[in-house]
Amino acid sequence: MxxxxxxxxxxxxxxxxFDLRQxxxxxxxxxxxxxxxxxxxxxxxxxxxxxxxxxxEIVLQNVSxxxxxxxxxxxxxxxxxxxxxxxxxxxxSRLKTACELSGGVRLLRQEKFETVCSFIFxxxxxxxxxxxxxxxxxxxxxxxxxxxxxxxPTAQRIAKLTVEDLAPIRAGFRAKYIxxxxxxxxxxxxxxxxxxxxxxxxxxxxxxxxxxxxxxxxDCVLLFSCxxxxxxxxxxxxxxxxxxxFEDGLPECTKGYEGIAQQYLFDWARTFGN
DNA sequence: AGCCAGGGTCTGC
DNA sequence: GCAGACCATGGC
Numbered sequence: 612m613x614x615x616x617x618x619x620x621x622x623x624x625x626x627x628x629f630d631l632r633q634x635x636x637x638x639x640x641x642x643x644x645x646x647x648x649x650x651x652x653x654x655x656x657x658x659x660x661x662x663x664x665x666x667x668e669i670v671l672q673n674v675s676x677x678x679x680x681x682x683x684x685x686x687x688x689x690x691x692x693x694x695x696x697x698x699x700x701x702x703x704s705r706l707k708t709a710c711e712l713s714g715g716v717r718l719l720r721q722e723k724f725e726t727v728c729s730f731i732f733x734x735x736x737x738x739x740x741x742x743x744x745x746x747x748x749x750x751x752x753x754x755x756x757x758x759x760x761x762x763x764p765t766a767q768r769i770a771k772l773t774v775e776d777l778a779p780i781r782a783g784f785r786a787k788y789i790x791x792x793x794x795x796x797x798x799x800x801x802x803x804x805x806x807x808x809x810x811x812x813x814x815x816x817x818x819x820x821x822x823x824x825x826x827x828x829x830d831c832v833l834l835f836s837c838x839x840x841x842x843x844x845x846x847x848x849x850x851x852x853x854x855x856x857f858e859d860g861l862p863e864c865t866k867g868y869e870g871i872a873q874q875y876l877f878d879w880a881r882t883f884g885n
Numbered sequence: 886a887g888c889c890a891g892g893g894t895c896t897g898c
Numbered sequence: 899g900c901a902g903a904c905c906a907t908g909g910c
Contacts, residue, residue: 741891783905784894
């Protein structure tokens with residue numbers, strides 16, 4: 612597991628399962644970017660988060676011990692024992708390779724409405740453009756934090772908008788789905804908070820009441836924000852991986868954590884080819 | 886120029 | 899239940 616120390620309002624994290632690129636730029640979150648100096652920046656819970664690697668530690672800037680345990684411990688899923696999960700996965704030789712090369716991926720337990728919108732934007736789209744749409748979405752409708760940073764918009768705010776209002780973010784045909792998601796979330800017709808306590812299939816069916824959410828987007832939302840670690844989003848990358856390496860499906864050793872295996876395989880396939 | 890991107894809806898069989 | 903057209907946009 613990970614070690615933490617707290618100093619000067621920063622959190623210093625030592626973990627053999629935390630690579631910033633693999634975690635923040637592996638297609639589960641779209642609001643992080645990295646500058647030339649290796650400083651990562653993102654907006655989480657309406658707060659600007661900066662983090663970087665220093666020696667064998669990851670440094671989380673401007674986060675108190677209290678705030679860390681209240682929010683970011685869960686956000687970075689430090690409640691999961693990745694060392695043990697990788698040990699179990701490694702009984703399969705193909706997964707072992709992915710664990711060795713992409714074992715710095717952590718799941719992020721993200722905000723639910725943000726995750727719903729992000730993966731609606733993701734449909735039939737590529738990662739750079741998804742990031743652009745989300746950036747414009749936050750700039751246009753999110754609460755201003757400082758001169759260059761905006762919080763993710765709330766469902767209540769978006770529920771009052773029309774498709775035409777969303778034109779500036781250039782989301783294309785996805786705009787109408789975002790409005791539907793906001794309305795159903797804000798009204799309580801879809802209760803995102805309840806999804807964690809349901810079994811996977813029930814949770815999927817509730818999410819799919821939102822227009823624009825099918826099985827793949829539902830699984831992304833459940834895996835990346837609702838602690839449903841068995842959710843296994845099948846996109847074109849994963850279909851390729853499965854056809855090439857796992858013709859008979861995932862091995863038994865992934866049971867209960869198929870989604871984490873998915874993340875290792877996804878990063879491995881995108882980074883190292885095939 | 887045409888193909889593809891962390892897909893889903895709608896229609897027609 | 900399943901195939902196929904269609905959907906906006908931008909990068910390559």
